[in-house]
Amino acid sequence: MERLVIVGGNRLEGELRVSGAKNAVLPLIAATLLTRKPCVLEGVPDLRDVAVMMEVASFLGAEVKKEGESLYIHPAGAASREILPPLMRRLRASNLVMGPLLGRWHYFKVAYPGGCAIGSRPMDLHLKGFVAMGASIVEKQGFIEAKASRLRGADILLDFPSVGATENIMMAAVLAEGVTLIRNAAREPEIVDLQNFLNKLGARIQGAGQDVIRIEGVKELTGASHRVIPDRIEAGTYLAAVAGTKGKVFLRGARYDHMAAVIAKLREMGARVEEDPAGIRLEAEGRLKAVDCRTLPYPGFPTDMQPQIMALMTTAKGTSILCESIFENRFRHAAELKRMGADVKIEGKIAVINGVSKLSGAVVEATDLRAGAALVVAGLMAEGVTYVEGVHHLDRGYERMESKFQSLGAQLTREREG
Incomplete structure (x- = not known):
C-alpha cells in the first residue's frame, strides 16, 4: 500500500x-459499443477507473488501445454480452455498458457493480427505463439479466435526475424504434458531452443539459473522433x-x-x-x-x-x-x-x-x-x-x-x- x-x-x-473528465470518458467508452466502426477519444486521462473501463470494453470483444491521451476503440468484433463479478465490482460506472448492450444486441447479463462506499446508488431507475422500452429484467444471484425482442421508444420520467440512468437510457434509445423522451433528466455537462459524441456517430439526440432529452432512434451508427471535456x-x-x-x-x-x-x-x-x-x-x-x-x-x-x-x-x-x-x-x-x-x-x-x-x-x-x-x-x-x-x-x-x-x-x- x-x-x-x-x-x-x-x-x-x-x-x-x-x-479530461473521468465522468465523461467512462460513458463515452461504453457508447462506442453501439457501433461497429472505429472510434477515437482524445484528451483521455491516465486513471485507474479509465483503465478498468477499457478492460470492460476489451472483455466484451472490442479492440482497445491507448497511446498518450488518445484512446482507439474498434468494437466491430464485440461479442460477449455478459460481465462477471470480478470485473464489475472494480468500477461502479461499469454498469454503463448495459444501455449499449441492450440497444445493440437486445441482451445483457451483468453482475452488480462496485464503486466507492458513499451511500445507496440503486439501479432501479436504469432498469425502469429499459422496461419501459420493452425489455424484460430478471435479478437473481447477484446478476441483472435483460432481454428484448426489440426496443421501442418510450416516454420515461425519472423519479430523480440520475446521471447514470440518464446516460444508460440515452444509449439504449439510440438504436430503438421511434422516439424516446427522458423527463427530469440529469443536466450535467457530461450528459451534454455524451450527446455530442453520439450525434457524431449518427444518433439524433436533442435537449441534453435540459430537463427533457429527445432521442429519435436510428438504424445504425458510424465511427467518429471526439475530444473529452x-x-x-x-x-x-x-x-x-x-x-x-x-x-x-x-x-x-x-x-x-x-x-x-x-x-x-x-x-x-x-x-x-x-x-x-x-x-x-x-x-x-x-x-x-x-x-x-x-x-x-x-x-x-x-x-x-x-x-x-x-x-x-x-x-x-x-x-x-x-x-x-x-x-x-x-x-x-x-x-x-x-x-x-x-x-x-x-x-x-x-x-x-x-x-x-x-x-x-x-x-x-x-x-x-x-x-x-x-x-x-x-x-x-x-x-x-x-x-x-x-x-x-x-x-x-x-x-x-x-x-x-x-x-x-x-x-x-x-x-x-x-
Missing part, C-alpha cells in the same frame, strides 16, 4: 492544465487547494460555465475568481469566510466537491453549515479532518463546521475518491506533516496529482507504507 506525505503550509502558485471536479479540487493555501493559480482548459456553483461558493468565501478565454484564474489572500452550502443535482453544488469544500470550511472564519442531500454516507472524511484539529459535528445529513485558526498534520485515511481529495487539500493547508493513506482511491480520479501539486510549490510525495 502507498500513501502521500504532505508537508503543509506552502502557498500554492502557478499554472496547471486540467485533464475538461474535468470540472479536478479543476474544483485544485481551486480549493489553492484558495486554502492563500495562493494563486491559472487552470488552463477549465470551463467556467461548468463550475458556476463551485465558483460562487469560493467567491463567497473570499477568493477572487475570474473567467479567462483559456481557463480560470483564482487568487486568495487572508483567512477565508464561513459559508452555508447544500449539495444538489447539477447545476447545483456538486456532491463530488462537498468533501473539498468542507476542508476549506475547517479553517474559515465563523461557522459553516453543510448539507449533503445526494448521498447519505458521504461525511466519512469528517472524522479524519477532526484528527487534524477540525471542529466538525455531524447530525444526519447536516455538518456544522466551526472554523479553527489552523489544522495540524496527522495520519489520516482516504475512504473514497473525493474524501481522499479533501484530505490532500487539508494536508496542504495544515501545519506540519500529513500522511494520507488509501491513496489508491485518488488514482481512480486524479491524473498525476503529485506532480501537478509539486509544480505549484507543494511539498508532496508518495511512499510505500511501512
Whole structure:
C-alpha cells in the first residue's frame, strides 16, 4: 500500500492544465459499443477507473488501445454480452455498458457493480427505463439479466435526475424504434458531452443539459473522433487547494460555465475568481469566510466537491453549515479532518463546521475518491506533516496529482507504507 506525505503550509502558485473528465470518458467508452466502426477519444486521462473501463470494453470483444491521451476503440468484433463479478465490482460506472448492450444486441447479463462506499446508488431507475422500452429484467444471484425482442421508444420520467440512468437510457434509445423522451433528466455537462459524441456517430439526440432529452432512434451508427471535456471536479479540487493555501493559480482548459456553483461558493468565501478565454484564474489572500452550502443535482453544488469544500470550511472564519442531500454516507472524511484539529459535528445529513485558526498534520485515511481529495487539500493547508493513506482511491480520479501539486510549490510525495 502507498500513501502521500504532505508537508503543509506552502502557498500554492502557478499554472496547471486540467485533464479530461473521468465522468465523461467512462460513458463515452461504453457508447462506442453501439457501433461497429472505429472510434477515437482524445484528451483521455491516465486513471485507474479509465483503465478498468477499457478492460470492460476489451472483455466484451472490442479492440482497445491507448497511446498518450488518445484512446482507439474498434468494437466491430464485440461479442460477449455478459460481465462477471470480478470485473464489475472494480468500477461502479461499469454498469454503463448495459444501455449499449441492450440497444445493440437486445441482451445483457451483468453482475452488480462496485464503486466507492458513499451511500445507496440503486439501479432501479436504469432498469425502469429499459422496461419501459420493452425489455424484460430478471435479478437473481447477484446478476441483472435483460432481454428484448426489440426496443421501442418510450416516454420515461425519472423519479430523480440520475446521471447514470440518464446516460444508460440515452444509449439504449439510440438504436430503438421511434422516439424516446427522458423527463427530469440529469443536466450535467457530461450528459451534454455524451450527446455530442453520439450525434457524431449518427444518433439524433436533442435537449441534453435540459430537463427533457429527445432521442429519435436510428438504424445504425458510424465511427467518429471526439475530444473529452475538461474535468470540472479536478479543476474544483485544485481551486480549493489553492484558495486554502492563500495562493494563486491559472487552470488552463477549465470551463467556467461548468463550475458556476463551485465558483460562487469560493467567491463567497473570499477568493477572487475570474473567467479567462483559456481557463480560470483564482487568487486568495487572508483567512477565508464561513459559508452555508447544500449539495444538489447539477447545476447545483456538486456532491463530488462537498468533501473539498468542507476542508476549506475547517479553517474559515465563523461557522459553516453543510448539507449533503445526494448521498447519505458521504461525511466519512469528517472524522479524519477532526484528527487534524477540525471542529466538525455531524447530525444526519447536516455538518456544522466551526472554523479553527489552523489544522495540524496527522495520519489520516482516504475512504473514497473525493474524501481522499479533501484530505490532500487539508494536508496542504495544515501545519506540519500529513500522511494520507488509501491513496489508491485518488488514482481512480486524479491524473498525476503529485506532480501537478509539486509544480505549484507543494511539498508532496508518495511512499510505500511501512
